[in-house]
Amino acid sequence: MTQHLADALPTSTGTQPGWWREAVIYQVYPRSFADSNGDGMGDLEGIRSRLPYLKELGVDAVWLSPFYASPQADAGYDVADYRAIDPMFGTLHDADAVIREAHALDLRIIVDLVPNHCSDQHEWFKQALREGPGTPLRERFHFRPGRGAGGEEPPNDWESIFGGPAWTRVPDGEWYLHLFAPEQPDFNWEHPAVQDEFRSILRFWLDLGADGFRIDVAHGLVKAPGLPDLGRDEQLKLLGNQVLPFFDQDGVHEIYRSWRLVLDEYAGDRIGVAEAWTPSADRTAMYLRPDELHQAFNFHYLNTDWDAEALRGAIDDSLDSMRPVGAPTTWVLSNHDVVRHRTRFGSLERARAAALLMLALPGSAYVYQGEELGLPEVTDLPDEVRQDPSFFKANGQDGLRDGCRVPIPWSGEEAPYGFGTGGSWLPQPAEWAGLSVAAQTGDPASTLELYRAALRIRRAHPALGAGDGVEWLPAPEGVLAFRRGDFVCTANTTDVPVRLPAPGTALLSSTDLAEPDLLPADSTVWWQG
16 A cells, blocks of 8 residues: 555635644754855755745745844854844845745744843843943843852852853853853843833834744743742753743743734734743643733643653643643644654654654644654764754753754755755765655655645645544554544554554555554554544
8 A cells, every 4th residue: 555545635624713723834943954155054045945845845834943143152042133134144135035935935934032031242231241230231131249258159049051050250240140051141021121122023023024933932031039049959850840930930921911912913813932841731821821822832742752642641631731721732843952853763664653643633733844854863963063052061951952953955965965055064964865855855655755745635634733622532552543523543653563443544654554454563644534
């Protein structure tokens, strides 16, 4: 039985309001997508030139990771100017061209916004350093005197996400807070000027045509009054497990209510998407109440192993938590901060099966660039080429984020595989020639064509896309089976084939079906039931 078995399907009625409720959103990491000028670094013109590929792939929107003016201490998440483009990526004219061409192709553009912190080269911060202690501009950040007899100890015990203290001392003796790198000072969101500035930044990009914002560290803007000690070591192990004095404070919600008012001023369903690491799906849902944001990344699902029982629990928890606030559930397997799911799950077969399972679930799905090619994590990068700041901190994050950021292959037998004419900022593996877009296009057994077929069916089938529930069907241990209208999805998470009566006609399978009632190991099948 062939891999692609889709029959003609009725067109989706599209009665559910809000494009974002069922959108497939493709994440572009600009420095690693396409290089137009041969400097080894991806850029906006490269992105613009590849938009037809994304249209053909079948996605609805494109999320662009940061391209703002930045010293690049943390790959652009240290922003020096929120209204300017870093020269390595192009100009504001190039950004305008990307948005305009995307819209001409009926693709929406979501831009990354970084409101928790800026760069230490931001004019506000540089001026705050010049003006000294007690001056108004210092109040826009978290400057504090140190503890101890000479103020030589940090103001509290908070640790940086990248390792070490979350405080750096400046020459005049005061300390400033940075939950990430020292080059990324945190804003003080209690200051009215900070709130006004970001509402202005929102309008700047909305006026340019942006369809929404992915909000970096959306849970981190508000800190507990008095910046109290946490009182324990190894604080990174607590992230996402409990409310912390610097994360997921209730005060963030008032900020997003004010942002929602701005978004609603503009036609076209402009949206806000929260990157919110919270202790529970219920707390994530708080960011998505009707007067706040529209979506939040489902890290609970991303962190779930390839195991039927665990996946069913994550799916039920996710859907149950979103239902009371009327928000769509989102599903994601990979992004620029985590090990690619092909490597996490241990095989390409599992990665393909996981992709079909994700795309069958009700709500919105996110695809990270290169996952449609079945790219693995690059685990053997030389130390001298790494740029992730957490790599240089012994007790910070794993320091392996560079491995998922290697530029993707487009064509050719040798690196840089059509990425550009001048090499690539991170080296690409020799075995990637067979994984390029050109190598996989037209091959019905390829991962790229599997994604294209899945997105085509997902768009056409009236039972797929938006929704808030699934009907679980009886299935053997290790197998998931659910119905959505006249559509059925079955996923075998075991390493052996499993007998299961065919629930209908096969539409699409992550691997070849030798027999209709025999689910191969590590496979997902879509059925017209």
